[in-house]
Each structure stands twice: as structure tokens, then as C-alpha cells.
Amino acid sequence: MRSGRVTIADVARAAGVSKGAVSFALNERPGVAVDTRERILKVAADLGWTPSQPARALSTSRAHALGLVMARPPEILAEDSFFPAFIAGIEAELVGSGYALVLQVVAPDREHDGYRRLARGGRVDGVLLTDVRVEDSRIPLLESLSLAAVTLNRTHADSPFPAISVDDRPAVTAAVRHLIELGHRDIAHVSGPEEYVHVVARRTAWEQALAAAGLARGPLVQGSFSARGGASATRRLLDRPEPPTAIVYASDIMAIAGLAAARERGLEVPRDLSVIGFDDTPLAAHVHPALTTARTDVLGWGRAATRALMALASGRAQPDVECPPAELILRDSTGPSNPQQQQGSQQ
Amino acid sequence: MRSGRVTIADVARAAGVSKGAVSFALNERPGVAVDTRERILKVAADLGWTPSQPARALSTSRAHALGLVMARPPEILAEDSFFPAFIAGIEAELVGSGYALVLQVVAPDREHDGYRRLARGGRVDGVLLTDVRVEDSRIPLLESLSLAAVTLNRTHADSPFPAISVDDRPAVTAAVRHLIELGHRDIAHVSGPEEYVHVVARRTAWEQALAAAGLARGPLVQGSFSARGGASATRRLLDRPEPPTAIVYASDIMAIAGLAAARERGLEVPRDLSVIGFDDTPLAAHVHPALTTARTDVLGWGRAATRALMALASGRAQPDVECPPAELILRDSTGPSNPQQQQGSQQ
DNA sequence: CATCGCCGCTAAACCGGTTTATTAAGGAGA
């Protein structure tokens, strides 16, 4: 009575039953008469009782929580709209499930520690693996920690974990085709670190779309997914003796920074240069010119991944899931190729 | 031996002591001889034992976790660089403390549920309150849930919780003064929902700086902290019979969208219009023209708030903390007032 | 009418830690 929390024993006493009966009633297990169950639930509601998660976790040896490790450098974390949307998707699925999300932000070189901290002490039942690598050292790590996991996109290495994937390639293919239809023949790509599977997928799609059209592979610059990286990659492309007439970026942030870099050079988009981003950041529609880009349902991706991981953590084996592919959104940053105008226009 | 997890009993047996001794040794409590303690710790390390958090939480009735509820609409969540930086700050302080961060993303009208879910079931020992309101209904809620909390900035209502504050006003004051020095006399403000204390603080600082210079209060438009809101607020300002020559925005995202909106109108920044943002998003330096804005050490803010909350959750009363104020960063989006050029330049 | 089986419920063990009460051993003081 004087103690703070209401416990299962209080409920049992008030309902005139045993602790076990309350537990059974709460978890909808057979062995409790319907009217008894209802009486118990009513008493529980009246007393405002909710089972203690730690106690429940201790006896079931399941934390009823999922983990997410974010290992990006702070600058990129702050710029990217992926995580906020993704986390919103996770939570949309978690609401009402009794599961919680435990976060871990770590320096990129301390990534493994993040997973170890979550696993040890049994804080979570499983983790969501984002930013999946071609060869991902987290896979063996998680196996050794015997943590459940799902990967966002398939790693190229062997993985026992279900992959929840979004195919970026159709949008990139469509982007390149769109540019070719506009008359572009020199189409560059600003990618990211090649260790990431999504970077490779986008770069490959760009290459293959060019090859399919019988065009030479345009210049490729590796950006860093940051605004700074996008700006410097763009400057490097524009400094070439024969600068490209169009650039396909692996992210909106790099593309938006590219827009500014082009303008500094006196180029006007899309007259002198066509630009295509990737992500469809909310800002993309509100820069000048509005950015042609690729859209992915990140929130839906988060939901699908979470659903699979919860099922997996409950012991049900899960198949791979294929989410709807990214699609191209046409806006105003792409236009007809206009090479003579552009060449040597600066200085 | 065959069971998965190593428990304290395994360590005790291996070290030839009792469970209690292991617990004492781990928690550095007196009553264990130095060499015994070292032997125990060595055995624990050899066995790879880490105490189970749920078990520990059950006996100490402390979750060793903090909670953060994000109640912004998805669009704004995705655009804003605040949360990623803030969360990075929280984690920077949490690393090595044994605490974890539990996240809860909810629809703005379901905010209270988020806190209830965290409190019930004892998932967290305390919560960080962001986006503090002038009259904040979460304060009485948290008192009734008897959850510890710190607020980011002081609510105007009574609050028993320590406030960890950053003063936005000096930067806004400096921004307005800077514009006045450049010859501007008609300085508008795009703010946000007036329920937020930081919105009121920025708007008030803008008003007071104008009044201090003997200038009339310029036009005020309430934005929504989204790119879309920034664009439409800007258009509304530029549609006035006598459009302002300078706009101070309450956020970078709105300012960047404003840049594009001005350009659509045929205005050139800063020649025809000066623009100042707030936040110093990483992108701010990489748009064209580079955005003059206000910078806050959000990461440091997160650290300070987390430090205070952990201490509070451990039972130590905490004083209010004042973090370094926001400061103005001069870039290229502000220039001398040029009103004749601008008026009627569109159409 | 005796037996079986099932239903509804209880008592008690258990999860893996922390903490309190208690005991054994060793050293100082008289």
C-alpha cells in the first residue's frame, strides 16, 4: 500500500486469486475461466498495474526490446534523413507490441562495441543491421553473440539472417535513361564508399544503364554522403577538361551541395548541367531547381524489417522480404543536354 | 555448462566464492579483500560474464536506461538535424556508464502515451524533455508517473525538473544587428508554432533587437519548421506590397527553402534579399549562397542534459545548467540593403 | 457407483542479480 509500484501480488490479492492466475489471465493462456479472467483484468486496470518489464525479462529471458546501432560519423548522421524516417517506421510497428527500441550511437570504428553492449546484459532480443557492407564483419560477430538480426539489403557474404531489401537499381536505371532521352551522352556518377552494398548497387545500375545504351562509362567520383563531399566531388567533375553534362548522385544531400557548387561555377541547372539525387529528402522539392531524385519508402522499410525481426526473435524463422523498389521522381533539375553552352562557360 | 548464458553463479563457482562476493567485487563495495576481488574479476573476464541487466534492474529497481520521446510529425523529424546530433550527444555521455537509451517515436497527439509506455513497466529511470512548451502538459504527467526528467530550456510553467538551457537570443540579436548595419530597415521573421519556448525566445529577441534600434517591428509569419512551411512563409512575405529586404528564419531548413522561393521570384540573394537561418545544419555551408546562420552546440547540449539526468536518476538533486549560447555564423546570404532594386522586380 | 479425465486454480520453484543477517577467522588489548 505505501510502496510505490503496484505488483502482481497486489492484483492477485485484490482479485482474490493467486499470482499465477493473474499471469495466466494477462497473457491470455488457457486455464482461467472467462469470467475470472475478466475480473482479474478489471482489477488490474483499476489498480493501474502494468507488469514490470525487467521482472518479465528475467523470467522469460527475453528483453522484449530491439536494438539499433548507428555507426555513422556525426556529420553524416545529422544530414541524412534516413535514420529519422527509418526509426519512425520501426516505432510504427513497435507500438502496441510491447517491444521497445534501444539505441546505440557509436563511432564508426567502435561499431562492434555497440552490438556487444546491446547483447551482453541481454538488453535486446535482436538488432536491425543498416548500412550493410559487401563483406560485413558484423555477421560473424552477431552469430557469436547469438543475437537475432535482420539485414537491410543482402550482404554479399554468407549470412544466416533474413534480408529485408529495397532495390535501388530501377530508379537509377530510369534516371540514366531519362538523361539519355534528354540527349545526354556524358553522364557522371557521384557514389559513396564502395564497401556498402547500396553504393555498389547504385553504381552498377548506372554503369549497366550506360552500357545498355551503348554509351561509354562516364566519370565516377567517390563521395562521402556528406554535403562537403558532394560539393568537392562536383567540383572535381566540373574541373575536367570535358565536364559531364549530367550527374547522377548517390544521395540528395550530395546533389543539393552539387547544385550550389555548379552555381558557384556560373553554371545554371538544368540548362548547363542536369542533376539527379537519391532519397527524396523533404528538402529536395524545395531547393532551386527542385531536385529530380529517387524515392524509397524508408518508413515502410523500417516497418517490414521490424516485423520480421520481432517474429524472428519470437523463434519463428523468417524469409527474405523484398520491399517495393525505389522510383524516379521527375522535377526540375534535369533538362535537355546543352554541351556547347557549358564548355568553357566559366572563367 | 551447456546453458547459453554465463551467470553470476558460474563465476562464483569458478572463483570458489559465493554469489554475494562476486556481486560485491563487481560493484566495488567494501568487504572483499583486494586479492580476492582481483581473482573474481579475472575469472569473470575469462568466462566473459556481464551481469544481466534485467536481473540487475529487478533487484535494484532501476532500469539503468534513459528515455527519449520524439513527438514530431515524420516530415519534420526527417528534415531536422537536431535529433541526430542530440542523440549523438546523449550517447557520447552514456558510453561506459552502463546506461542505455530507449527511444519512443509517437504521433504528436499521442505524446503522453509515449511517456506512459516508458514509465510503466519501468523501462527507464528518467526522460529527456525536448521541444519544451510554454505551458507543458508533460510536466504534471511526469510528476504523476514519478519519472525523473530534465527539460531542454525552461518551461514558463512551474517545473520541479532541472532545466538544461541554451540561450538562442544572443544569436538572433546579433543577426538583427548585423542586418541593420548592412542598412536593412525592413526585417521580417519566419517563426514557428508559438507554443514552443524556443520559438518565443527567438521571436522575442528579433522584436527586441528591432525595438532597441528604434525600428518598427517587421512582418512576422509563423512557419512550421518544415521546408514546405519555409517556402510558403517566404512567398507570403514576398507577396506583400512592400516586401522585406531581409528575413530572419527560426530554422535553416525554412531558410534554405526560402532561398529557393526567393529565386523562383527572380530575386537574387543577397543582392535583393538577405537571409539568415538558425541551426547551422551541415548543409547550410553548402547551399548557394552559403547560409548565414546561428550555431548551437547541440551535441554538447545532449551531453549536459544526459549528465544531469543520470545524476538525478541516481538520487542526486541537480541544479539548472546554462550551456554556451547560440552564436551567429556569417556567410554569404546577407548583404547590403538594396530596396529599390527589389521592389517590383518580379512579374 | 466407482473411475477416469479434464478444468480451474494454487503453491512453489525459478530467472539472475543485490542486499541483509550471520558466522568464522584473525588481531589488538588487557
Added chain:
DNA sequence: TCTCCTTAATAAACCGGTTTAGCGGCGATG
């Protein structure tokens, strides 16, 4: 040498749930 006090360590209770074993009571069955 005996007593007293301190220190080191243990055994057992406890945190708040879940889960297993078991036990009355009742209807169905033979």
C-alpha cells in the same frame, strides 16, 4: 590467555514476474 572488535565471506531472502507440478471438484463414462 581470554575477550572484544574488525574484517572477509557466506547463506538466505528478496525483487516481480513466469511456469511447472499438483490438487480438488465436477461431469462423463463404463
